[in-house]
Amino acid sequence: MIMRWFPQGDDSVPIEYIRQVPGVCGVAVMLSKIPVGEVWPLEDVLGVRDKVRAAGLEMEVVESVNIHEDIKKGLSTRDRYIENYQTTIRHLGRAGVKCLCYNFMPVMDWARSALARKLPDDSTVLSYRDAEVRAWNPAEVARSMIGESRGFSLPGWEPERIPAMAADIEFYQSVTQDEYWKNMKYFLDAVVPVAEKSGIRMAIHPDDPPWELFGLPKVITNLENIRKFLALHDSKANGITLCTGSLGAEQKNDLPAIGRELAAADRLPFVHLRNIKHLTARDFDESAHLTPCGDNDMFAIVKALYDAGFDGYIRPDHGRMIWGENARPGYGLYDRALGANYILGLWEAVARITPRS
Numbered sequence: 173m174i175m176r177w178f179p180q181g182d183d184s185v186p187i188e189y190i191r192q193v194p195g196v197c198g199v200a201v202m203l204s205k206i207p208v209g210e211v212w213p214l215e216d217v218l219g220v221r222d223k224v225r226a227a228g229l230e231m232e233v234v235e236s237v238n239i240h241e242d243i244k245k246g247l248s249t250r251d252r253y254i255e256n257y258q259t260t261i262r263h264l265g266r267a268g269v270k271c272l273c274y275n276f277m278p279v280m281d282w283a284r285s286a287l288a289r290k291l292p293d294d295s296t297v298l299s300y301r302d303a304e305v306r307a308w309n310p311a312e313v314a315r316s317m318i319g320e321s322r323g324f325s326l327p328g329w330e331p332e333r334i335p336a337m338a339a340d341i342e343f344y345q346s347v348t349q350d351e352y353w354k355n356m357k358y359f360l361d362a363v364v365p366v367a368e369k370s371g372i373r374m375a376i377h378p379d380d381p382p383w384e385l386f387g388l389p390k391v392i393t394n395l396e397n398i399r400k401f402l403a404l405h406d407s408k409a410n411g412i413t414l415c416t417g418s419l420g421a422e423q424k425n426d427l428p429a430i431g432r433e434l435a436a437a438d439r440l441p442f443v444h445l446r447n448i449k450h451l452t453a454r455d456f457d458e459s460a461h462l463t464p465c466g467d468n469d470m471f472a473i474v475k476a477l478y479d480a481g482f483d484g485y486i487r488p489d490h491g492r493m494i495w496g497e498n499a500r501p502g503y504g505l506y507d508r509a510l511g512a513n514y515i516l517g518l519w520e521a522v523a524r525i526t527p528r529s
């Protein structure tokens with residue numbers, strides 16, 4: 173069990189507090205100040221690792237090293253950025269990193285219509301209303317999200333990228349899904365062998381939300397596409413991050429079945445566990461982690477992972493903002509600590525009732 177943590181002064185949560193969450197042994201980090209596409213310098217990576225270790229925690233997971241748009245677009249300039257990505261992977265391997273989470277979403281990362289919607293108990297959550305997001309243009313989505321980010325960086329929503337967004341969206345209108353998959357394979361064929369040699373397992377994060385927006389290509393949205401993705405480059409180092417909040421937004425996705433298949437195939441190095449509550453098929457609020465608080469059957473998901481022999485990293489994903497905490501949206505300490513311990517409780521119960529042979 174790990175938690176996400178943003179080093180170099182970009183987190184409201186001191187690393188020493190994370191150490192006090194029972195059962196949490198490490199953190200997933202990113203260097204959010206390095207421009208997308210540039211190399212993560214070895215000394216920076218080692219410096220963060222040493223700080224994490226000094227707090228009694230491990231830094232075996234990195235989330236995320238974001239991918240330069242030229243790679244996703246398949247431009248002739250992509251090779252320089254792929255070389256940088258390979259160098260970063262080697263540096264992470266030298267620092268003892270074992271798992272690298274990333275995504276291949278075009279133009280924009282995850283999207284929400286509000287980052288602090290108030291629930292009846294006065295907690296606030298990230299929320300998504302499909303009609304609101306579609307009524308905006310992408311730059312308006314970006315401005316809304318950055319405006320609600322409480323001064324923290326939003327991974328995947330770097331302000332300097334907003335001016336180029338409209339042109340990027342326009343670019344993708346003529347890119348077919350097939351071409352986009354080819355660009356992804358080109359990237360995997362270049363980086364997965366480097367990851368193998370570096371002792372790192374790549375773990376792509378699903379698209380969030382997992383449906384079409386602004387005419388952009390979508391890739392990691394359901395089990396069928398996940399199978400197609402894994403077949404692009406057949407290696408244990410080419411794996412998936414199972415994010416139950418992202419894939420669960422599409423209620424047709426059978427999360428326990430997806431987890432069971434990926435864990436049994438040993439292609440699941442990383443799991444994000446969170447819950448969401450639908451208002452309609454395309455509108456939802458994020459919720460507390462407990463099964464009764466949302467639509468995901470958290471017990472069934474944990475049991476499926478356990479039964480299939482899952483032995484990767486788990487982290488509680490976004491939490492609600494509670495108890496007056498002021499933190500990056502989704503990444504307060506309190507509700508994620510509650511979530512981590514709920515998940516650990518489920519795991520202990522499942523493991524005791526059905527011991528692994």
Ligand SMILES: [Mn+2]
Pocket residue numbers: 377415416417418444489
């Ligand atoms: Mn996630």
